Amino acid sequence: MGQTLTEKILEDHLVEGELETGEEIGIEIDQVLAQDTTGTLVWLQFEALELDEVKTELAAQYCDHQTYQFDFKNTDDHRFLRSAAGTYGAHFSRPGNGICHNVHKENFAAPGKTMLGSDSHTPTPGGMGELAIGSGGLDVAVAMGGGPYYFDVPEVVEVRLEGELPDWATAKDVILEMLRRLSVKGGVGKIFEYTGPGVESLSVPERTTITNMGTELGATSSIFPTDENTKDYLERVGRGDEYERFQPDDDADYDDQVTIDLSELEPLIAEPSMPDNVVPVREVAGTDVDQVIIGSCTNGAYEDILPSAKMLEGREVNPTTEMIVAPGSKQASEMLARQGWTAEMMAAGVNFSEATCGACIGIGHVPASDSVSLRTFNRNFEGRSGIEDDDVYLCSPEVATAAALKGEIVDPRDLADELGDLEDPGFEMPDEYTGSTADLIDPEEAPDDELIKGPNISEVPLKDELGSDLQGPNLLKMGDNITTDHITPANADALKFRSNIPEYAKFTLTRVDEDFPERALEADGGFLVAGENYGQGSSREHAALCPMYLGVEGVLAQSFARIHKANLFNFGLIPLTIDEETYEQIDQGDDVEIVDDVAEAVRSGQEEFTVRIDDDWEATAHLDASEREREILADGGKLSHTKKQAQGGSSGATPADD
Incomplete structure (x- = not known):
């Protein structure tokens, strides 16, 4: 085969x-x-x-x-x-x-x-x-x-x-x-x-x-x-x-x-507030649009912005709609500018942003309250745009530009029929990508040869080895599809502390419960309980590191997103899978105790764990982990584990293997 x-x-x-x-x-x-x-x-x-x-x-x-x-x-x-x-x-x-x-x-x-x-x-x-x-x-x-x-x-x-x-x-x-x-x-x-x-x-x-x-x-x-x-x-x-x-x-x-079959596809759009909430554009046509943004790492390249520029040539953005272009790279901006397309778009009423992720994570161009924003981004999780209860749709640059011209969601095919002289801009690459690389510094040309740390940069906290007894309150019960944006927000107020865990931890899960950080610190231990797909979204390890810093010992969820589950192991938090019945029965504030000798059970390969709730009833939770992940978890996380191996520890792989 x-x-x-x-x-x-x-x-x-x-x-x-x-x-x-x-x-x-x-x-x-x-x-x-x-x-x-x-x-x-x-x-x-x-x-x-x-x-x-x-x-x-x-x-x-x-x-x-x-x-x-x-x-x-x-x-x-x-x-x-x-x-x-x-x-x-x-x-x-x-x-x-x-x-x-x-x-x-x-x-x-x-x-x-x-x-x-x-x-x-x-x-x-x-x-x-x-x-x-x-x-x-x-x-x-x-x-x-x-x-x-x-x-x-x-x-x-x-x-x-x-x-x-x-x-x-x-x-x-x-x-x-x-x-x-x-x-x-x-x-x-x-x-x-x-x-x-x-x-x-x-x-x-x-x-x-x-x-x-x-x-x-x-x-x-x-x-x-x-x-x-x-x-x-x-x-x-x-x-x-x-x-x-x-x-x-x-x-x-x-x-x-x-x-x-590509030939059967039509313009589609993801409605708020999940990328899989997808329908044909025609199903939501007529919805008023306040903001349109072309950009992000998904659709911010030269080839993504050019069709929008062609559609706007000789036209103006609807006066009720704000339109922004946030290029994916400075190269894209430079090429569009040298070809005159930037001026063409500006003349149509478009504002240009720096080449950045900003708006995608809620930093800059935050939508107005009670407004609709069409974006060519990859995520429209609730609140990710920088304002709670937002209405963010995801679509192609062509659909976004059509909405900017009309002031409402419209299938570009229908807008073309209405205007009479609007043609599909098609897809076009330049003969040569000619942007400058002045802002990309080669290692051999680096101006620094030692670390420079400002006062906001702290050390990475380490967790102790896994103990035999794990118990504490259910600090927070959450639903399905809790994202890393819920766990550690990426807005401007929080993200400036990304290298200062004690400060960043103060924002942990505040989008779900504003009192969580204080309650977690006071409890000095405890668990999180969640539904399906816990930790979806960003790879940011802060979503595991900050709860660990606050004393969280583990997460009981119906299922975990791949990267976040790996991050939980890496920072010594035990990720246990529970069934729907157990999830429904556990209440926030209940005392949770893992009955087994946890450290021994983890190291020995035990897959089923008995969880006792309020000394009243018991349930079975599952640990799906490789031998290597178990050693990492037992040692208090990957950093502690790797340092232990470097110092001649007896468990797990050698430093070169891990």
Whole structure:
């Protein structure tokens, strides 16, 4: 039986384990990336591990989330990140240069490579045949030091594309269709591998739109084969010599299959407040729109903004609607400006923002109260835009621009009929990507060779080894799909403390219960209880680290999002799975006790744990963990575990293995 493309890349990088679905493996990582909200911890942990230099082929540090530098804390963090990149040997992308995924695609991503990134949308380069996976920052730090990355072999699902996209349908509609069919939980434990004749009709930028937003399916990664389109894109960005052909075998065996006929797609839109709440645009046509934003790492490239510019040429944005362009990279901004499109859009009433993640995480361009915002972003979780009870829709640049012109949601096909002279702008790449790289600093050109820490940068807290007794109150009971934005908000007020855990912890779960941090500290121990898909969204490890700092011992949930579950292990919080009946019975404030000798049970491989509630009734909880994850958990987290091994501890793998 032949191999999938995923299996070929994994086999080529395998250092430990067997390539069998569900089994844990360790792979060698070629490239790593970090951004400014996660990167401070990556480098602080790299320092704490007493590592001397980057050992991966390439490491890149980007400043893309809080580029506005509201006060010295943000600016100090960026200076620290620049100094860390220079000290340890990473490329450094200065604030304003662009979003990590866009800049990395333009400069570094390459076919057949593996990449680990401390951002959940790291799979973006899958559109050019790179197997890229999002993870917590501690995993990135260890990989950057030369250690393998461990994860369970996912199912590989074939997404067979047939036909070609019709007028006004785009790559964004492909991934929205996937979300409509499969939901935000449909990709958990899976890698989506795109095949079929329809692949040839999609350029690399279109493919990366799909792989970027595949994260919203909960997928480990998404990947396309490489072909002449890949070679063509690499030549246009000046890296044609990096092209390699990677294809699955004709008789590759997939775990499942999804078939999409591209020719049958129409403009789609995700309604508030979940990326899988997808309907045809025509179903919500007529809804008044107050704000439109083109941009983000999903649809902020030159090729995404150009169709909008063409649609706006000679026209004006509706006076009731504000329209903003937030480019994915400075290169995109520069190219549009040199070609005159920036002036054309400004003349139409469009405002241009810095190339940043800002609005996507609620920093800048926050919607007005009781308003509708159409965005070409990848997430519309409730409150993520910076205001609670928001109404954020997700759509393609073409649908967003049509709404800006009309002042209400409208299918662009219908607007074209109404205006008479509006044509589908189509998809167009430049002959050559010519933007400057002045803001991308090579390690050999780094101005720093020692760490520079401002007063807001604290040390990474460590957790004690797992004890035999775990008990405490149920500090908070939550529902399904609690995101990392709920756990550790990413707004401007909170995010400036990303490198100061004692301060950042004060915001933990305040979007669910504003009194939680104080109550958790007073309890000096306890648990969180949640429904399905707990911890979906961002890779930020703060969502595990901050609860740990507040004394939380573990989480009892019906299911966990992949990256967050790994982060819970990495910071010594036990993730136990409970059934729906147990979830329904537990109340907030109930005393929770794990009856077993927890440390011994974890180390010995025990899977079922008895949980006693209020000395009144008992339930069974499950721990799904590999032997390596159990050792990490028992040692109080991956940082403590790795330091213990370096000091000659007896349990688990050697430092080089972990």
